[in-house]
Amino acid sequence: MDRPIDPVTALRQIAYYKDRAREDPRRVMAYRNAADIVEALPDAQRDRLGASGSWQSLPGIGPKTAKVIAQAWAGHEPDALVELRMAAKDLGGGALRSALRGDLHVHSNWSDGSARSRR
Structure with a gap:
């Protein structure tokens, strides 16, 4: 079945918006962990859980x-995601961002190979 939004993507987006709004870090981690759990499931198990609604x-x-x-x-787009998107405030910095020129040089945890780059 082709879905408008994958459950894993929805969970990660909710975690992003909750983190951005500085909500309880434990709730943010709960959504990230749930995304990892669902992502790791074999397709057949996802199908069984989806059919039975026993997530x-x-x-x-x-x-x-x-x-x-x-x-x-x-x-369906999850209600929680819709609500968080609607409540999200502009992060600002548009004028500064448009004035930036050149490349972006970043030191990160993953640039030295100590963490995964995809998230």
Whole structure:
């Protein structure tokens, strides 16, 4: 089934918006962990859980993350994601950002090989 938003993507976007709004770090991690859990599932297991709606049977998936997964699995943009997007404030800095020229040089945890670059 082709979904407008994959459950893993939805969970990660929710974690992003919660982190950006400086919400409780434990809640942010709960969404990130749930995304990792769902991402690691074989397709057949995802299909079984999606058909039965038993996402919460997985360790690390609570009622809020299960609701997000179920809504995305059913082909709907999760309510929590819609609400967070609508509540997100402009981060500002547009004038400064448009004045920047040249390349961006960044030192990061992953540039030295100590962490994964994809997230």
